[in-house]
Amino acid sequence: MKFISLKGIASLLAVFFILAGCSNYGLEVEKIDPDFYILPGEGGNSGVLIGDSVILIIDTKMKQGAERFHRWVMDRAEGKRIVVVNTHIHKDHTGGNHYYENAEIVAGDYGSQFWLQNNAREDMPNRWLVDTMHLDVGGEIVTIQNIGQSHTFDDVVVYLRNRKTIFTGDLVLNGYHPYLEESVGANVDDYITAMNHLMQDYDIATVVPGHGKTGDQDLITTFRQYFLDMKSASEDIDLTDAMRKKYKSYRSLPVNKAGFDQTLSYIRSNASLRN
Numbered sequence: 656m657k658f659i660s661l662k663g664i665a666s667l668l669a670v671f672f673i674l675a676g677c678s679n680y681g682l683e684v685e686k687i688d689p690d691f692y693i694l695p696g697e698g699g700n701s702g703v704l705i706g707d708s709v710i711l712i713i714d715t716k717m718k719q720g721a722e723r724f725h726r727w728v729m730d731r732a733e734g735k736r737i738v739v740v741n742t743h744i745h746k747d748h749t750g751g752n753h754y755y756e757n758a759e760i761v762a763g764d765y766g767s768q769f770w771l772q773n774n775a776r777e778d779m780p781n782r783w784l785v786d787t788m789h790l791d792v793g794g795e796i797v798t799i800q801n802i803g804q805s806h807t808f809d810d811v812v813v814y815l816r817n818r819k820t821i822f823t824g825d826l827v828l829n830g831y832h833p834y835l836e837e838s839v840g841a842n843v844d845d846y847i848t849a850m851n852h853l854m855q856d857y858d859i860a861t862v863v864p865g866h867g868k869t870g871d872q873d874l875i876t877t878f879r880q881y882f883l884d885m886k887s888a889s890e891d892i893d894l895t896d897a898m899r900k901k902y903k904s905y906r907s908l909p910v911n912k913a914g915f916d917q918t919l920s921y922i923r924s925n926a927s928l929r930n
């Protein structure tokens with residue numbers, strides 16, 4: 656008896672996708688409904704919402720993933736107006752901005768000088784969001800809010816009202832230690848405050864975190880608890896081992912810059928700055 660090899664199946668699938676005109680260019684794609692997609696990884700998690708005349712892109716990924724993501728988007732853009740939102744200034748969320756020529760590219764109110772100190776000119780947004788804007792995308796009411804300082808000085812969340820879905824950027828992570836960078840404004844107390852605001856201000860069924868799997872509201876309470884635990888651990892040496900155990904499955908991205916010890920020492924140095 657003869658079996659088709661895995662390679663054979665892969666090339667058959669490739670032919671099928673090319674014929675069907677819907678290659679995913681090797682990207683992982685979660686189709687939530689015909690107009691709404693989540694594309695995890697290759698940098699931060701991204702979202703695509705397709706309306707009749709406008710297509711909304713949330714975070715543009717990095718490096719090769721950004722280039723392939725752009726091709727995937729253009730296959731579906733059909734000449735529509737493109738609006739890109741960056742949840743924050745880190746390059747794993749903004750590395751594909753330059754591919755979206757003529758698009759409106761929205762980010763928190765960092766301003767161009769700060770942007771150029773921390774990111775590339777070619778990826779610079781053309782609209783700085785001070786507070787909140789709304790967008791109608793195919794009947795979906797999208798709220799884009801500058802939530803203020805937490806992971807960076809001007810984190811932005813994107814909320815789809817009908818779908819009760821929120822994109823948090825790195826304000827919320829699922830199963831990852833946060834990358835805490837002083838120069839862009841990371842502040843642990845502000846993370847906690849911002850997450851409290853999310854819970855109060857939005858009716859949330861689905862949370863798309865900056866990194867890690869999509870989930871429900873529990874992602875927010877779990878990540879808030881992480882910071883509360885780490886704050887306690889930073890003040891009480893007996894708690895440190897317990898917390899190290901509790902969060903031992905958490906991953907570190909970028910490697911060597913995020914992790915249990917990095918979070919602890921960040922909290923300690925922040926506290927000593929305040930005292």
Ligand SMILES: [Zn+2]
Nearest residue numbers: 699747825865
């Ligand atoms: Zn990130």
Ligand SMILES: [Zn+2]
Nearest residue numbers: 743745825834
């Ligand atoms: Zn980040």
